[in-house]
Amino acid sequence: MADPSTSPPLTRASVAEARELIRPFVHRTPVLTSSSLSALASTPTPTQGEGKARPKLRLWFKCENLQKVGAFKARGAFHAIERLKKEPGWLAGGGAERGVVTHSSGNHAQALALAARANGIPAYIVMPTISAPPKIAATKGYGATVVFSGSTSVEREAVTAKVVEETGARLVPPYDHPDIVLGQGTLGLEFQEQVEAMMAEDVGGEKKKKKKGLDAIIAPCGGGGMLSGVALSCEGTGICVFGAEPSFQGADDAKRGYESGVRVESVSSLTVADGLRTPVGRVPWSVIYERRLVAGFYSVADADVVRAMRLAYERLKVVVEPSAAVPLAVALYDEDFRAMVEREAGEEGWDVGIVFSGGNVSLEALGKLFAAEEESK
Structure with a gap:
């Protein structure tokens, strides 16, 4: 982000x-x-x-x-990506190639996956195992890599931190930014x-x-x-x-x-x-x-x-x-x-x-x- x-x-x-x-x-x-x-x-x-x-x-x-x-989540996700693209060096310096990551029960997951695909950027989405199956399928359908976690915000954030460490992807939080x-x-x-x-x-x-x-x-x-x-x-x-x-x-x-x-x-x-x-x-x-x-x-x-x-x-x-x-x-x-x-x-x-x-x-x-x-x- x-x-x-x-x-x-x-x-x-x-x-x-x-x-x-x-x-x-x-x-x-x-x-x-x-x-x-x-x-x-x-x-x-x-x-x-x-x-x-x-x-x-x-x-x-x-x-x-x-x-x-x-x-509505598409609005925030696209705005986040457009703001990232304005960050000096993010597009040309390799940051975009490492992708973006977030945690979401479904709607922000799909939104970021779509915004990332529209810009040719990898997306990693941490989703609770109890997420609605259509939301999981749609997120994958937009080309994102889905990683599952527990249902609480603490569990989701822990898995997200691990993905960031492993991939170098930039975190795009679902709401707190x-x-x-x-x-x-x-x-x-x-x-x-x-x-x-x-x-x-x-x-x-x-x-x-x-x-x-x-x-x-x-x-x-x-x-x-x-x-x-x-x-x-x-x-x-x-x-x-x-x-x-x-x-x-x-x-x-x-x-x-x-x-x-x-x-x-x-x-x-x-x-x-x-x-x-x-x-x-x-x-x-x-x-x-x-x-x-x-x-x-x-x-x-x-x-x-x-x-x-x-x-x-x-x-x-x-x-x-x-x-x-x-x-x-x-x-x-x-x-x-x-x-x-x-x-x-x-x-x-x-x-x-x-x-x-x-x-x-x-x-x-x-x-x-x-x-x-x-x-x-």
Whole structure:
């Protein structure tokens, strides 16, 4: 990875610069709306009961499940490689020939493998043995050498260090680096611009704005690279940014750390949201907590995550992986979030952006998750 001291400052302007750098390599993913999901979000569910919050929510969905490699991670990986290419001597001095290495449960793995292949650079990817088989197959399909490890971040990092020692490859961490954060944040800039454009209505051949744009964005949080990047993209705009996590087996480490003021450095969870099993990194934490660019965190049970996945499939006709469904689950089922919106937004309500971070889930896994959900009813 490029020396962090050479990275651009963590600002909204730097996110805009990152967007220009990766523009040739990534998709401008679509934004979808759903009147039925907005109506559901504005109505208490039977499990919430009478007397519960009735916020007025208009939901907007940023579909990074339709990004290259099926997830937002392509943005950070391509930005990291482009920044490395600017390092004096890296291309000509043999650094590129030794390749790049990372550890990832799947989406960053695929993203770095693709970015490396696009530049003719070897890639070594350390993946937990419990990674989803489609993610392992896709990573190998992009030409990367896959090395397996245990499931915890400590185990993954140990194997990664060994690969670095043996190959001389340059580490490209999945989230804990300024270049990764800035690359992921580019989705936030797109999201804001797309919603503003969609809110414009054509009246007599002239565009007339209905309102200013998004009031809030909810993004999933694992290592925090994307959440902190989105927060940077919203700095100074008045848009509130919230983190969303699963609560199963302590996977809500960012929420607990944010509320206690101390970053949680280790997580061991088998939440269904497999992409969110990692602790928040130091660089994302500096943006999320120390600069207070994230307004708060909310967490939901795994059962609610699966319910949200089903609704995304049935109402929007899109397939999202469990990690990507967590923000929608917060908007639909988290009573604390819903009460906060009702209190803060009043009768006008909020336009809330939901980041669908990825769609890498097998049909077999999807069927099992939905079958288990049906049996639990």
